[in-house]
Amino acid sequence: MQKLPSLDLSIDGMTCANCAGRVERALKKVPGVMQASVNLASERVHVQLSAPQPTEALIAAIERAGYGATLTLQADTQVRKSHHDRLSLTLALLLAVPLLVPMLLQAFGVHWMWPAWVELALATPVQFVIGARFYSAAWRALRTLDGNMDLLVVVGTTSAYGLSLYLWLTRAHPPHLYFEASAMVIALVLLGKYLETRARQQTTRALRDLQGLAGDEALREADGQLETVAIKALRLGDILVVKPGARFAADGEIIEGRSHANEALISGESLPVPKQPGDRVTGGALNGEGRLRVKVLALGSETTLARIVRLVEDAQAEKPPIQQLVDRVSRVFVPVVLALALLTLFGWLLAGAAAQVAIINAVSVLVIACPCALGLATPVAIMAGTGAAARHGILIKDSHVLEHARAVDCVVFDKTGTLTLGAPQVVHLEAVGSEDSLVRLAGALQQGSEHPLARAVSSLCQRRGLSVPAVSHSQALAGRGIAGQVESQALALGNRRLLEEHGLAAGRSADAWEADGYSVSWLIETGPQARVLGRLAFGDDLRHGARQAVAQLSSRAIACHLLTGDNAGSAAKVATAAGIDQVHAQVLPEGKAAVINALKREHVVAMVGDGINDAPALASADLGLAMASGTDVAMQTAGITLMRSDPQLVPAALDICRLTYGKIRQNLFWAFFYNLVGIPLAAAGWLSPVLAGCAMALSSVSVVLNALWLNRWQPAHLLPRGKP
Known part of the structure; x- marks a missing residue:
């Protein structure tokens, strides 16, 4: 599509x-x-x-x-905006705080007030100069017959300012004036927005760290000479020289030199990864002790780093279903608050209260009900959660994943490349003729294939120094193997299912190998008189952390299943080693999706895989998790990509999704709680506008700070023992 x-x-x-x-x-x-x-x-x-x-x-x-x-x-625009906000806040506080002095003195029994003209002189610049931004924003809202936070602030503070001015001008000995309320509310709103912005910037720290990995210059080799060029000037195929301690400027392949690469910020891998000729390197990673020559294979938006940043940004831009409810509430929130403020005003007047008391209580309702916290509750949690996940090598594709992950109670693992290393070796051979002939013909059929078993055969050909003949009419046999024409022979190499299609016997040795947990392939000469030319047994080691990952999931009451197209013996061996009880073996690629759909009748299912044949199952599952070492098809289908092939990232991914969703719910609770408690208190006259302003500012800052706890998250397997 x-x-x-x-x-x-x-x-x-x-x-x-x-x-x-x-x-x-x-x-x-x-x-x-x-x-x-x-x-x-x-x-x-x-x-x-x-x-x-x-x-x-x-x-x-x-x-x-x-x-x-x-x-x-642009960065300079952001800096200017930050300076302007800080200056406005400083001036607002310098002018508004003196207005609080009489209120503070009253607590010590001292009744003293500023002259009215002094209060007017201090409050007016705050109200109409520093607060001009609220008036312009409120006017924009009124023009579109809509409401927002600025409208509530303007109506509330203007009412307090206007009431104070009226009392001063119409009373020979005016009672308490409320200039301090109008000025302090504006100052507190600005303080809340400033603190909120500062805290919000922390939620994007992981993404900024990733973006900062891409440098500006690279050392390019041209005609035997080295030249420093801008990264934008690089082209595919350029040869770069990467000195010890320098960052790789682009994705590429090492053509000379040996070293280690620190990929911690990209994949979450804490230990440097050894690199040698033929290995891929990722732009932004840090070169270790060796001088390397690297051929550029990807640039710009096609680099691994750019794709990671794009995935995280896309996830942060998406809205989870729970936010849709918040959006509907927000649309009617301001009109409802205005109605409540009017009810408060007329309620107090009907109860016989003085007009100034009724107005001040209505102002308190308007001020405390600003819907900032509602708008921030979900996005700041998503930004902090996806950023923390990315820092540890977990890329969450979209925010809908969060809601699926929190309910997962069944995880299905693919075997090869997921629970096992995906680098099998040929451990047994049995040939009708010579072993070298068997290996040559098998290697010919596997030319160009990226399947782990194909790489094992190719590796054996290289170790034995065998030349591989050409293959023609090559054809992949889904779920069975591969066929083709080699040296005038029609051949096929595949599993037991392919063997049975040709009506051939497996052989006693093959049965024994499978019973021992090895994967077996048969080389068959096809045609009217099909016959077996030989058998190859492959062994693969369990990934480090596989058993620990299954144990962590089991401790969370999550059932684990193994799903593979391999034979029952090989599947059982891996399942036993990993601690998995439920095994589905010899399942065709299209059958994997059917197994997932059957499990979904009773469970919320997550599928973990890395190959093309896993794509249908990843798409069918409620949640797909793909290993980044696998195919692009698998990663595009899955909702979560694990940037390194560590099975322990599976429970970690579910954990951070659940924690993030939990923070969203906590934030929404507190956002509504402030209003559900604060509005009645303000309407009852128990909150002054100044205290209401403090509570409103605190509500916004608190939801951001609550989300920032996610920045401290670490996967369970990286925590010190005994630490929760």
Whole structure:
């Protein structure tokens, strides 16, 4: 299926979930826009298009909705914005805090007030100069008949400011004025947004670390000379020289030299990986002690690092189903709060309270009910969770994965390349003629194949120094093996199923090998008089951590199954070594999906695989996890990609998904809790506007700080013993 075009835009001026919704609705009205998803935490929108559209049309739609938009927010723009926000906050606090002095003195029995003109002089710049941003944003909301946080702040603080001005001008001896309420609420909102922004930046730390791995320059070898060039100037096939301690500028293949590569930030692998000629290296990884010559194989958006960043960004831009409910609540939230404020106002007036008491209580309702926390609850948790996962080599494809992962109670493992190393060796041979002839013909059939057994045969040919003849009419036999024409002979190499199709006997030795847990392939001369030319037995070792991974899953009450196309003996041997009781052996690729669907009748199923033949099962499962050492098809089908072939990342992936989803639910609880408790208290007159402003700012900051705990997450197998 062809992927629809998409782009990301940076949005300026959003303050709450209602703002995000308004941007989404504005973009969806643009012809050609299929979907628009705003991430309030990162202040970005991901737009999916039915066909390429001019960026100007999208930006114009956002600007008509009252917001600014750019393709990317440049670093210098971000720095200027940060400086401006810090300056505004500092000035607001310097002007507003003195207004609190009389209130603080009252706690010690001292009744003193600033002259009214001093309070007016201090509050006015805060209200109308520093607070101008709230008025402009509120006006944009009113123009579109919508509501947002800024509208609540403007109505609340203007009411307090206007009431104070009225009391001062109409009373010879005015009672307490409320200039401190209007000024402090604006200062507290700015303080909350500033702290929230600072904390929010921490949630994207993992992604920024990844993006920072790509350097600006590389050392290229041309005509025997070395030259320093910009990475953008590199071309496929260029030869790079990577000195000890330098980073690899692009994905490539080592053609000379030996060293180690530190890939910790890319794959989560803490130990340096040995590298030699023929090995692949990843752009952004750190070269160890050796000088290497590397041939460039991937650049730009096709590099491993770029694909990782893109996957994480896509996951952070997606909205889980739970957020859709929050969006619906946010759309009606502001009108409901305005109605509650009016009820509070008239309720107090009908109860016989003074107008100023009724107005101040209504202002408190408006101030405490700002919906910032609702808009931040989900995206900051997703950003922190997916970032922490990426730091440990777990790439979460989209946020829907979080909801599936939390309910998984059955994990199905593929065998070869997943639980085993995927690097089998030929351990037994039996030939009708010479062994070298058997190996040559088997190697000929396997030319060009990336199957682990094919690599084992090719490796044996090299060790024996055998020349491999050409093959013609080569044909893959799904779930059985491969066939072709070699030296005028029609041959096939495959498993017991292929053997039975030709009505041939396995042989006593083959039966014994399978009973010992080895995989067996038969070389068959096909035709009217089919016959067996020889047998090869393959052995593969269990991956380090496989048994520990199964034990961790079992301790979480998650059932483990082994699913393989290999023979029952080989499957049973691996299952026993890994501690798995449920085994499904000799299953064809199309049959794997049927096994998954059968398990889904009673379980929420996760499938772990790495090969093309695992793709149908990965797609059928509720959650697919693909090893990055496997095929691209497997990784594109799966919801989670494990950047290194460590089975212990499977329970780790489920853990971080569950923790992230848990943080989303906690954040939403606290966001609603503040309002459910705060609004009645404010309506009852038990919260002043200043305290309401503090509570409102605290609600936004608290959900961000709660999400930041995910940055401390580590997989269970990396924690010190005894530490939870």
